Amino acid sequence: MSARGVPEIVFRAHRAVVGSEIVPASVTVSGGIILAVETGPAAPTSPTPAGTDVVDLGDDVVLLPGLVDTHVHVNEPGRTDWEGFASATRAAACGGVTTLIDMPLNSSPVTTSPAALDAKLVSTTGKLHVDAGFWGGAVPENLGRLRELWDRGVFGFKCFLLHSGIDEFPPLDASQMLAAMEEIAGFGGLLIVHAEDAGTIDAQPPPSGPAYAGFLESRPVSAEVRAVAQVIDGVRRTRCRAHILHLSAADALPLIRAAKAEGLPLTVETCPHYLSLFSEEIQPGATHYKCCPPIREAGNRERLWEGLRDGTIDLVVSDHSPCVPELKRFDSGDFGQAWGGIASVQLGLPIIWSEARLRGLGLPDVVRWMSAGPAEFAGLADRGAIRPGARADLVVLAPDEAFVVLPERLQHKNPVTAYAQRALGGVVREVYLAGRRIDLTGPAAGTTVFRPASPAPPAPPADPLAPPADLPTAAPARTGAPSLSRTEPLG
Known part of the structure; x- marks a missing residue:
């Protein structure tokens, strides 16, 4: 397999993930693009043109395509004491992530207007160790003007169905979500949804104190299931392409399977913390485990793995969501008051590889979930695989080598992690x-990086179906200062 160009560097690997296989490979690169991929037993020793740099990889490593993490909260500008582009992309690089897409919150301003996107772009200058793209936000105030951000190259629009944790990024109610879907479908865009139902959560006792069980009860499975059902119904009515963020509730998988079988344009992600951690192990006051939706039981975790195996879940992305240590309230250990979010952009690959190999899954599966899948989802056809014509974003991984997570050695800005002292492969x-x-x-x-141009979308249905009578609706946007006891950030 080859493409035109003058070879500049050749990677010779005894093991490389090419397509769905691990094979010996020789990868020829010019101008940052893969020109040719030769596979087979002789590939690691194949001759190279004179003057070409050669990277000979040992038989203890595997060559992978760079990971694409489509769910990262960088927080710059505005909250750079939480995280910034320099520190986030350093951590990403150390974890094998070569492209990330930044969420529209918790930066200030939030990315809901072209001016805010301009501020975001200025803040990246000279700071990116890996490539970075951007999501826009869909909030009540910018409905009807989303095309402005789309035309500027954002990859899609994030919305919440409940309070986001910061008042400057309010949620969409049920009618507003449908309006956003209709607008976005009109230009072939993508809506990505934090799917928890506000009314269901508001009906629960608020979390308080150091017991994790109380926090878990405050964010029930039913809140996710009802919100996922609402999104699916909206997709059915508008044909808008939609994506469920950070799925934690395995009870929603049957709804998602049915929607996909129906042919609806729906994709779904989950995160390393939902696939590795479980609620039974979380000790009182261990607020570094707090995130929304929450980490659930071990049995739920295994059902999420089943959803990955059968393709119901499409992607695994970090939802890297850091903050300053004080906001985690380690002083009191109060899950109600602590800020939610888990920082893991540097650790996603070893976490998922460690868990996958325990379940008989291989590195090609990990690459599909964390590189090829996210690249396809974002429309980044030039990355996510080792093949001719793709960017030469590559990772050298020692899959059988292990390490212990030491917070002080992590590259993200604040040394807080739910994985401290864990051994990972x-x-x-x-x-x-x-x-x-x-x-x-x-x-x-x-x-x-910006969203590639896309063809005009098909027209939405002329006569949308009426919503089911029992469809849950989100609570109206709240006002006033954010209440961390109820509105942890999230994702």
């Missing part, structure tokens, strides 16, 4: 961005 040895080895001691070499 899979060490990222080197990462290449467009064929060049990432050197964190040198200048930041990443760039901003």
Whole structure:
């Protein structure tokens, strides 16, 4: 397999993930693009043109395509004491992530207007160690004007169906979500949804104190299931492409399977914390485990793995959502008052590889969930695979080497992690961005990326179905200062 160009560098690997297989491979790169991929037993020793740099990889490592993480909260500008582009992309690079897409909150301003996107772009200057793209936000105030952000190259629009945790990013109620879907379907866009039902959560006792069980009860499975049903009904009525963010409730999987069987344009992600952690192990006051939706029981975790196996869940992304340590309320251990979110952009690959191999799954599966799948979902056809014509974003992974997570060695800004002292398998040895080895001691070499142009969408149905009589609706947007006891951020 080859493409035109002059070879500049050749990676020779005894093991590489090419398509759905692990094979010996020789990967030829020019101008940051893969020109040719030769596979077979002779590939690691194949001759190379004179003057070509050669990277010979040992038989203890596997060459992977760079990961694409479509769910990262960088928080810059405005909350750079929580996280910023320099620290987030350093952590991403150390974890084998070569492209990330930044969420429209919790930065200030939130990315709900072209001016806010401009502020975001300015804040990236000279700071990107990997490539970064951007989601826009869909809030009540910008409905009817979403096309402005779409035309600027955002990858889609995030909305909440309940309070987001910050008042400047209010949720959409049921009618507003449908209006957003109709608008977005009109230009072939994508709506990504934090799917928890506000009314269901408001009916629960608010969390308080150090017991994790109380927090878990405050965010019941039924809140996710009802919200997922609402999204599916909206997709059915508008044919808007939609995506369920950070699925934690396995009870929603039958609804999702049925929607996909119906042919609805719906995709779903889950996250490393839902696939590795479980509520029974969370000790009183361990607020570094707090996130929304919450980490649920071990049995629920295994059902999520079943959803990955059968393709119901499409992606695994980090939902990297950091904050300053004080907001985690380690002083009181109060789950009601602590800010929610788990920072894991550096650890996603070893977490998922460690768990996948225990279940008889392989590195090609991990690549499908964390590289090829997210790249396809975002429309980034030039990355996510080792193939001719793709960008030479590559990761050298030692899959049988292990390490212990030490918070002080993580690259994200604040050393808070739910994985402290855990042993994980899979060490990222080197990462290449467009064929060049990432050197964190040198200048930041990443760039901003934007949504590729897409063809005009088909017209939505002329006579949408009426909503079911029992369809849950979201509560109206709340006003005033955010209440961390009820409105943890999230995702």
